[in-house]
Amino acid sequence: MSGSKSGFTFFMLTVPTLLLYLFFFVLPVGMGIYYSTTNWDGFSLSYKFVGLKNYIDLLKDSRFLESMQFTFLYMALVVVVKLFLALLLAFFLSGSIKLRGLIRSVYFFPAVLSTITVGLIFNRIFYSVFPAIGTALGIDWLSQNLLGSKSTAIYGVAFTNIWQGVAVPMVIFIAGLASVPKDLKEAAVIDGATPVQRFFSVTLPFLIPMLTVNVVLAIKGALTVFDYIVAMTDGGPGHATESIGFLIYRHGMNEMKFGYGTAEAIYVFLLIGIISFIQIKLLSRKEVGQQ
Template sequence: MAIPAFILFAGFHTLPMLQGVFYSFTNWNGLSFTYDFVGFQNYISIFKDTNILNSYIFTFKFSIISTILVNILSLAIAMGLNAKIKFRNFFRAIYFLPNVLSVLIVGFVFNYLFSNVMPKLAEKIGLDSLAFNILGSSDWAWVGIVIVAVWQACALNIILYLAGLQTVPEELYEASSLDGANKWKQFWKITFPIIAPFFTINMVLAMKNFLMVFDQVVALTSGGPGRSTEAISLLIYNGGFKGGEFAYQAANSVIYFLVIVVISVVQIKFLQKREVDL
């Protein structure tokens, strides 16, 4: 029963990945039928490429800030939705809607908001310093991408945190209240340690997804202005499939794959130390 799935996975995932590793040691441009082996030359050149260095800096800045924001907001919203309020299930459905929307469509909608609606709104309320399209500024364009990415990523994280909050026994809150614990102590001493596994999952998945950001950048800025918001994934795509640097960007993708694996493993090892067993 597993053989068809194994064949499909190997054919569309494992084999192309191994081919990419193979081509990273060549000078193949992705189009010709001939290529030469260049050894580690592509890997050496990557560490001297300022465009790649700038892309790594932008991607890491974007990923770290977005991961922190999405987890803070998601946990806060999840705790609010977990409270006994009216229409709780309705609000849960509303907050999950961004997750089912197309990333490109969301990006195009926010592109219109940033370029047309927000500047006019800021001008009407007297905030002339904000009456400009932030996506057209090399200093502020990354903020627009963070806003869109965090807004859409919160949906799944909220659901996961809600699932974690359901595992916290109410008896612990009642006992801590009798001992005089306030809401902050209840959260820090009871809620957070118990939902720590869900926090670990959300942090690792969020960081991985943000490191691989592509659609939001394409829909909002296409890597501009200039190359100020060019993420690594977009750089690999543009250079590999449009710029005739297939082998060179294959080497870049191998390095980036290893970077993501190392970051994910370190996150898991560090965050799992906070997890507790009930």
């Protein structure tokens, strides 16, 4: 009897969390899937069911395809550079250096700033500061506003994201480096392993769980980038930096194509899920204890 009462009590304790999950996740996703099959403009009380028309039209929409191309290129650039720098900083800040705690705090400071604030600040830096420095030093490429050219605007946005976003994966990597057993590292040194061999044979397997988390977070953040685009380029010049997240906003809010924009959001939702599933499966095979 006591066992059944305990089970009922534990179940009742999960009810608030379950209701919140259903109300704030399951219900919105279900409504989004439904509205993606309509031509609703987001405001009218009447709309028509169009089935899979929005999904089919998206595959023929050059603006959507260009947005996906930009988003994938941006994702590849940000994820690779951000995680590489985060790992280097984690190694540096895990060593025996003076004022290590203060230096860690300094590197982590950008992470607590608003992305909109950072975007606006770097917008002014790219517009005024860098061109002035480039002109003074006689460097042609630096004297131009990176955000003003279709071919270079992506690098300006990516640089800003990397500058602010490297802190969180760095902290996660630092925690992972602390979990590597010292006796294994000492044994590798005694066996004559080079630093590169020690990293791939000893350190990396213990970092795989942290690497998995960082990759998922970095991919998700890159695929849904929005704040930096709004603050720095507004999707321009032209549509050069119109990310898929920004395009969804424009279709839904500016162009009154809520159903169409929701279909785009469903595509991104599925895309993030598929990419995350694949990379988790691939990286989990490299974890300690896995074959």
